[in-house]
Amino acid sequence: MHHHNHYYGQAHILARYCGLNDLHPPRMRGYLQHGWNVACGWNPVHEFFDGAWRYTWSDPPRRRGHSLGRRNYHVIGAPFLYLADMEPDLGKVPEEERSGTLWFLFHGWEGGGKGGKIEGDHARLISEIKETETEQVTISLYYTEFERPEVRRAYEKAGFEVICFGKRGWNYEGTDRRFLYKQLETFRRFKRVAANRLSTAIFFGTAVGCQPAVYGDPMELEGDNPLFGGQARIKRLWPEMHGKDVDLAAARATTDVELGRSYVMPPAELRMLFDWNVRD
């Protein structure tokens, strides 16, 4: 199993869904997509070994992977959807009590010596958020930005609450296996979810009832790979997800496609697919 499978505790969620130990999830015979992806499900330089299966959230990455000569895909739906099914009451408040905007700043990544920082005009973005949002705003920073004081303080000084959901981990270490639990719990009390780039969080929030919005400076990511086609391609492919006031029905339909809602499968099937049944 590749250590990326543990990111955000996704393998842990699926192990729990299958009735297995979710503290130490069993080895998965392949690669699990760990974030919404505009390519084949993984970054362009990701290593794959022969015979490993590729478990994607939805069908579009499978099709793009197939065009790249990659095979052995099986679409399973996003683990976040499995979690939402297993935790129907976590963080739930009456619909009319949901309020405010959970705002996700596009985040960098660990980098591994190849960059991974974001650069952009935070002051301008803050102004735009204030102009747009009518209720209280909570800014969610990934730890890569949360631990950069100059970024975190900019949002705190603007009067926003700033939170961080934790770390996804690296080499099986430091994974916050409650990462997505915390996100789910938080989403369920917010009315809106917003970000400066169409991203995983927007789809997760929309999937659990938030009104999505994508606006503001998308910022630059150090070492961003042009193979993905950039922001222009994303806007061409998902125009219905962009803007300050998007059509909710259209956004939900797209979210269902991108998270692979129709691909969610029963535990017994997933156990066989991951080779998680004990063999004689």
Next chain:
Amino acid sequence: MFVTDQTLPPIVRGEIQPWTDRNPTGGPVLAAFLADLLPASAGRILVAGPHDTDVLELAASRAGEVTVLLRSVSDAEALRGGKYTVVTGALDGLAEAVTTPFDVVIAADGLDRLLGPDSPALDWPERAALLRGLAAPGATVVIGVENGFAVTGLLDRRPEKDRYGDDEWRPLHDDPRRPASAAQAEAALGGATRRFALFAPDRRVHTMIESDAVGRTHPGFPGARIALAGLAAQTSATPLLAPVTTAAEAAARAGLLDTVAPGWLVVLGPAGETHTAYLPSGAADLTADGWRLGDRLVPDAESAETVLFRFAAAEDVPGFRAFAARLGALEDVAFFDEIHDFVAAPFAATGRSKAEMLAAAWHRFRDRLIGEHRRHPWPPWMADGDDLVKTWLAMSGVEPTADLLKYGREIVDEAFPAAEQPDLRAALADAEAAQLKIKEQAGHIFGLERTMRFRDQQLRTREQQLRNMRDEMRRFKAGKVVKVASVVGRVARLRDPKRLAGAVKKRARKFLPGRS
């Protein structure tokens, strides 16, 4: 011997001995067809060439006189003494002897076993003309025609010279005037009243289907299924380059399934009302509402198997799942190539519970999906065992118990014995799959080693964390605050006699073996 106008000599020119024509044409399917085709009172019937007793009995039941022409002396001798007039010899010899033509001429065996080595080198149209010359004007003539462009011949892996037996003393299939298509055959015969695609393994008719109906069918439709069942029977003992199924489906898609049938039965002259198809299980008719098979009307639509193959190829598991659920909800279940638009054809296996039949149907589907190397999204560790069948049964709403899986397997093995020899393409694909398996297993080992490397790194990280904590603890213990606290603790123990006694006792135990 006194010979009247209608009396034929027992032997005419061109007989062969020693000789036997093996596998005479016939079987109950052909007899059922002839029973519909021939009038109740047919007058004089000539059965030309080797035909089995099903055909001869049927002819005898419809005619005042049945003449059977056999070129083999021993075959003719074996048949004499019955209700037929048996003439031994070749077609050309009979043509010279016959003075009164026949009302019905049956040559379902074709025109290739009517001459002997001593006969003149008559080509196919000449033999046809001789035969038709024996029929009276307005007579019914039935002729079997072999298709030189049959999919079974195109995919036969034997060289042409090795496909035919001792009766090719002249290369019959090298005849430039031999019809190689239905159109050429009809042109040579001057038009036909009716034509059926003929599927006859070892010349025993397994399936007949009207050429028009089979020419208009599509892959997975009942017409194609009927033809493919006939093809499967026809090729069961033929060494093949590739499975006929794929080629036949492509032909059906192009509307050319009749064009590549193994042969035809051509009817000339008046004919009784016949059904669209004749099968081992009975007759079938294509109506405006679908195929009538016995008492059941089956929609002229794609089979469930075809739809499932398409979902699997598109890797559309949700679509597959929904379709499987609908199949599970059916009252009557059959093998999935026998279900059209959720109506099971009556020639499905019966006498089993619905759950058992579903298990069998999914086993059969698995065999076809995996065995034919079709595209699908499931990993090999699921495809190798029963996991796929378990998954699909659950999709159909049936709990896949071990017993159910076993019964299902038994039903399939009984209904579809394994092919005697795999075709060449399957053998090559199997070999390639085996190579891929080796490569993927090596990849799996690499992956496991890679995981172990990650885990080793994780252990090293933890080890370092432990070392750091231990160092911190050591430094902490060496600090003045901890030392003072330690002295204070000891003093506290000295000041408490009970705790002091307990501590002394504990230490003393170490020096007193056997004491607990």
